Amino acid sequence: MIALVDCNNFYVSCERVFDPTLWGRPVVVLSNNDGCIVARSEEAKALGILMGKPVFQIKSLLRKHRVAIRSSNYTLYGDMSRRVMETLRRLCPVVENYSIDEAFLDLDGIADMTGHGRHLREVVRRWTGIPVSVGIAPSKSLAKLANKHAKRTDAGVLVLADRDSQTEALRKTAVGDLWGVGRRYARMLRRNGMESALDLREADDKWVLDRMTVVGLKMVHELRGIPCFECELEAPSKKSLIKSCSFGRPVTALSELEEAVSVYATGAAERLRMQDGVARVITVFIMTNRFQTENPQHAESAKISLLSGTNDTRIFVSHALELLRRIYRDGYRYIKVGVMFDEIEPRGRAQLGLFDDKRDVSVRLMLAVDAINRQFGNDAIRVASCGRRPQWRMRREKLSRRFTTRFDELLQVRV
DNA sequence: TCTGGGGTCCTAGGACCC
DNA sequence: TCTGGGGTCCTAGGACCC
DSSP: OEEEEEETTHHHHHHHHHOGGGTTSOEEEEOGGGOBEEEEOHHHHHTTOOTTOBGGGGHHHHHHTTOEEEEOOHHHHHHHHHHHHHHHHHHOSOEEEEETTEEEEEOTTOSOHHHHHHHHHHHHHHHHOOOEEEEEESSHHHHHHHHHHHTTSSSOEEEOOSHHHHHHHHHTSBGGGSTTOOHHHHHHHHHTTOOBHHHHHTSOHHHHHHHHHHHHHHHHHHHTTOOOSOOOSSOOOOSOEEEEEEEEEEEOOHHHHHHHHHHHHHHHHHHHHHTTEEEEEEEEEEEEOTTOTTSOOOEEEEEEEEEEEEOOHHHHHHHHHHHHHHHOOTTOOEEEEEEEEESOEEGGGOOOOTTOOOOHHHHHHHHHHHHHHHHHOTTSSOOGGGOSSOSSOOOOTTOOOOTTTOGGGOOOOOO
16 A cells, blocks of 8 residues: 655745744745745635736735745755655655655555554654645555545545545546646546546546557556556656756846856756766757747757766856857847756766766866865855856745754744 | 746657668 | 568657646
8 A cells, every 4th residue: 555645735834834923824935036826825725826826917816815925945845845754764664755745655564554644644743843644545646646635634644445435536536636637638538528537547448548648547557456656765866957947037148148057057067966977968948938929039949969978067067158159149038048958877877988088087076066065155166157146046035044954044932 | 027947758750770 | 553671769749747
């Protein structure tokens, strides 16, 4: 049996741990640049505030109901997520860290599933302050479903062990609410007369395969209680990596785009070295604001394949700048640039180029740079093209403190 | 004025090989 | 008139996830 532990309204819950005045009132957390709603408390959901909604469209609603607003604080959420996952690992040997706020647990050998679910819930709540829901079933897809229904119960735990309870839960679930059925598939399924998740479970294999590929077929088998997705203990290393962010305001000058590209290439390279990988393909893309249709639009990307993989920031930055200059056009109001690495391999296994020496110097230099930045702060050493005090940085006007990772931002309690 | 960021997997079709 | 059979690799695009 598999359990899915899912943190309730995770970003909002993180904010509430450190600010009790947020309890009992509507709270939303915004995306980067304070653009869209990405998390809502139950009270905010009850007001009809939708996920992904642009903030400027519901400004008056937010004001009218005195909704508390926070910018995304990923430093805080990342650290809180780590605490939740570590807590779960103490309680269960097999934990797959599925996303920032969800984990699959393998519960084989446990007799009292409901009791164990409650225990997980209580301990996580006590140790981290984060409320979670637990769904338990024979497959991941059914565990997801169980979790969705568990959220609506007071106990916060639901076990779907037998066929009857599964059938009942599937009957009550719209087909579009299933894990693995997005907007397009939902529309297609409804067109073919399938409204409930139960309809899809009963569908013909060949029919599903033809329309939803083997991925969809596996999911349908899982709904029948046949596990097709195992729990993965080790997080697989990334095969590609993107660093990109919208600007706080439109940018037209090449020099500013060059700074941004340098910063993103540097950041992506750091992440690459954290998984001890090297990348061979670099892509740079730029785009204007596609929602402002009255302005001229330009979106383009360019890429280059290196002869052999590298993790050297300097190499990435110089290629990325070259690619940017190739696609940049004067006179457009750009809203976003990004840097992507592909064909990532583990460093030890990477194929050397015909003319490479061992590149020891570069590897040792990057190790030193990372060590210095760890000790003295992230920007202690960087390439000069990153610029100083960039003007294009994203907006985060309602940012809470990094309570758990910075001494100078610790919560203060007065008695 | 204002609309997120970061990933994975699968398939079809074209180019190319012998 | 008539034009093989069997493969691999790559890319773009489409679907999904949080």
